[in-house]
Amino acid sequence: MSPHTDEGQIARAPFRPLPFELKTQRLILRLWDRADASGYRELVGERGDPLPTMDEALADIDGARESAPGRGIHLLTLRRRDDPSMFLGYCGLVIGRASIEEPEIAYELLRSAHGNGYATEAAQVIVDAARATGRTRLWSTVRPWNPPSFRVLEKIGFSRDRVTTDDGGDIVWLTRSLDA
Numbered sequence: 001m002s003p004h005t006d007e008g009q010i011a012r013a014p015f016r017p018l019p020f021e022l023k024t025q026r027l028i029l030r031l032w033d034r035a036d037a038s039g040y041r042e043l044v045g046e047r048g049d050p051l052p053t054m055d056e057a058l059a060d061i062d063g064a065r066e067s068a069p070g071r072g073i074h075l076l077t078l079r080r081r082d083d084p085s086m087f088l089g090y091c092g093l094v095i096g097r098a099s100i101e102e103p104e105i106a107y108e109l110l111r112s113a114h115g116n117g118y119a120t121e122a123a124q125v126i127v128d129a130a131r132a133t134g135r136t137r138l139w140s141t142v143r144p145w146n147p148p149s150f151r152v153l154e155k156i157g158f159s160r161d162r163v164t165t166d167d168g169g170d171i172v173w174l175t176r177s178l179d180a
């Protein structure tokens, strides 16, 4: 996933925008900045996707910053509050395989940041912020070989809905109501 995702999609429903900055006990979530280009390239490299050049990474980040206000949902970078210079990854809402009304929650962290509960902590505040936009349901689509992602979703109240298939194999759909 690139920080500039769901290109061309426009928020049509009357939802409040997801904030551009959120805080948890240990983390700051905020909009992408050009200084995140190196961390973003590292994340793509760890994923095994073709490595973007620095210019391509900067263009992706510029695109994310420009498109976020119009769409109302976006990915936010993660940093520790006690060391905000260190990029850890991202978490946020995307249309993905779902919709602007009922978007997907998405997260990806650098390997060095795994296993500290950061994804769960970030995803929980995104769920709360999604509810505050006026939305009533979120989705996530996960490949069956990703137990850590299933565990994060379980911890923040998602449950399995169905399995579909594409060229990459099975996709497990999970969902969470945001009703009070």
Ligand SMILES: CC(C)(COP(=O)(O)OP(=O)(O)OC[C@H]1O[C@@H](n2cnc3c(N)ncnc32)[C@H](O)[C@@H]1OP(=O)(O)O)[C@@H](O)C(=O)NCCC(=O)NCCS
Pocket (backbone or CB within 6 Å): 107, 108, 109, 110, 113, 114, 115, 116, 117, 118, 119, 120, 121, 141, 142, 143, 146, 147, 148, 149, 151, 152
């Ligand atoms: C999924 C991901 C974001 C999780 O990040 P994280 O910060 O390590 O997640 P957390 O520490 O909050 O929680 C991970 C949970 O999975 C568990 N877990 C880790 N590896 C596991 C495995 N192989 N089998 C079962 N559970 C596992 C952890 O023990 C933890 O659960 P616990 O708190 O009950 O002990 C991270 O692995 C990642 O970036 N993966 C690559 C990108 C990706 O897959 N994104 C999601 C696409 S759907």
